[in-house]
Amino acid sequence: MSSSRDLATTTRSEPRLESTASRLRELVAHLRQQRAQLREEWARLITEAKLLTAMTKEEIFAEATSVYDNYVEALETGTYEALQTYARNLSERIIPRGVETHEVVGIVLLLRDVLARSLFAKYHEDFTELNRILDAYEPAANRIAITVAVGFVQERERIIREQQEAIRELSTPVLQVRERLLILPIIGVIDPQRARQLTEQLLRGIRTNRAKVVVLDITGVPYIDSPVANHLVQTVEAARLLGATVIVTGLSPEIAQTLVNIGVDLGKMNTVGDLQGGIEEAERLLGYRVVLTKEATEEPA
Amino acid sequence: MQVPILKQGAYLIATVQSALTDEDLKQLRDALVGQVSKVRARGVIVDVTALDVIDSFATRTLRDVAHMIRLRGAETVIVGIQPEVAFSMVKLGLTLEGVATTLDLEEGLRYLQRSGKRKVQEHEGRPHR
Numbered sequence: 001m002s003s004s005r006d007l008a009t010t011t012r013s014e015p016r017l018e019s020t021a022s023r024l025r026e027l028v029a030h031l032r033q034q035r036a037q038l039r040e041e042w043a044r045l046i047t048e049a050k051l052l053t054a055m056t057k058e059e060i061f062a063e064a065t066s067v068y069d070n071y072v073e074a075l076e077t078g079t080y081e082a083l084q085t086y087a088r089n090l091s092e093r094i095i096p097r098g099v100e101t102h103e104v105v106g107i108v109l110l111l112r113d114v115l116a117r118s119l120f121a122k123y124h125e126d127f128t129e130l131n132r133i134l135d136a137y138e139p140a141a142n143r144i145a146i147t148v149a150v151g152f153v154q155e156r157e158r159i160i161r162e163q164q165e166a167i168r169e170l171s172t173p174v175l176q177v178r179e180r181l182l183i184l185p186i187i188g189v190i191d192p193q194r195a196r197q198l199t200e201q202l203l204r205g206i207r208t209n210r211a212k213v214v215v216l217d218i219t220g221v222p223y224i225d226s227p228v229a230n231h232l233v234q235t236v237e238a239a240r241l242l243g244a245t246v247i248v249t250g251l252s253p254e255i256a257q258t259l260v261n262i263g264v265d266l267g268k269m270n271t272v273g274d275l276q277g278g279i280e281e282a283e284r285l286l287g288y289r290v291v292l293t294k295e296a297t298e299e300p301a
Numbered sequence: 302m303q304v305p306i307l308k309q310g311a312y313l314i315a316t317v318q319s320a321l322t323d324e325d326l327k328q329l330r331d332a333l334v335g336q337v338s339k340v341r342a343r344g345v346i347v348d349v350t351a352l353d354v355i356d357s358f359a360t361r362t363l364r365d366v367a368h369m370i371r372l373r374g375a376e377t378v379i380v381g382i383q384p385e386v387a388f389s390m391v392k393l394g395l396t397l398e399g400v401a402t403t404l405d406l407e408e409g410l411r412y413l414q415r416s417g418k419r420k421v422q423e424h425e426g427r428p429h430r
Contacts, residue, residue, distance in 0.1 A: 203384030210404060237396050238387035243380070243403035243412075 023136035087151030174205035180212040187220030213282040219250030249278035311343040344413035350381030360395040367400040380409035
């Protein structure tokens with residue numbers, strides 16, 4: 001007991017930097033030498049633990065090889081940029097295939113354990129030396145695990161952000177159905193952010209399409225809260241300042257209630273029951289007259 | 302900075318070139334309301350495309366201009382309010398109620414021409430559609 005405590009104190013009192021560097025060199029040499037065997041062992045453990053099930057055995061082995069090499073290189077150089085880049089690339093490749101966070105963290109921790117075991121095996125006779133090697137190895141290994149995990153999570157978050165952006169883009173289409181007539185069909189719940197975006201798209205759409213009338217169809221919106229209702233009313237007024245009329249169609253009873261509750265000025269809001277009525281009203285405002293021709297009624301296409 | 306006022310046919314066009322102080326706005330108001338009868342204009346267009354801020358004083362002045370000009374027998378259109386400006390105005394409760402607004406100068410001219418025609422037709426006792 002006392003001897004081991006002595007060992008610990010002597011380890012700590014040594015000039016750490018130099019010894020750590022030389023130990024790491026020794027460690028890297030060992031890992032390089034044992035590369036084939038350790039890699040094999042690691043790949044076996046991954047399969048055994050049922051990690052990376054979305055990938056084939058060959059793919060796992062190929063990735064395992066490059067992760068191993070990057071790992072050893074990071075240990076050797078003490079710089080993590082290359083590993084970080086690799087982790088990001090790897091994440092980019094495997095995230096679309098449904099690889100989960102726990103799997104990535106799991107395999108890195110497995111590799112850490114495999115390497116630690118090999119160190120135990122190599123230095124089991126010299127406890128002091130083993131301690132020193134582990135002193136050098138553990139912080140570096142942990143740092144690598146963190147780098148890879150953080151890289152993966154960041155990549156995932158980036159993808160989620162991109163997808164959210166895409167969904168948002170899709171959520172407010174601005175469609176021109178006739179010269180100077182736009183339609184904005186809205187489906188789903190309008191949260192404050194979506195409301196902001198809706199306003200932006202609507203006002204921009206009026207400008208770029210030189211629209212006179214906009215039909216805002218909210219048939220697909222089940223309900224809105226008062227801030228969003230207010231926002232909607234403001235959007236209608238802002239559109240008027242750009243010289244366009246907004247016709248709101250498809251108000252559900254709940255939304256009608258909300259609008260009445262916030263005391264909206266009905267003189268400012270132009271509402272029509274359904275989308276068809278809205279388009280007809282818009283055509284009337286623009287001076288269109290839709291005529292049913294005989295041929296079409298006799299010979300349906 | 303003074304706002305140039307151009308006569309174009311039966312209309313006066315004032316194009317705001319840069320941000321206006323309250324003093325400039327008052328000057329613009331007086332100039333427009335004064336000139337409208339002098340040149341027998343039927344309509345006035347105020348182009349605010351260049352403005353990226355329209356505050357409460359500017360809104361009130363523009364509204365006053367429109368109302369005063371109506372009393373002097375002509376019509377006013379505010380044209381070219383930017384989308385962002387429009388929305389921030391509305392958020393502040395500045396809605397220019399009772400004042401005609403259009404997307405740009407072209408639309409403004411068309412609006413005045415059309416409303417002019419409508420008046421003539423009404424005068425002659427014909428339905429306007």
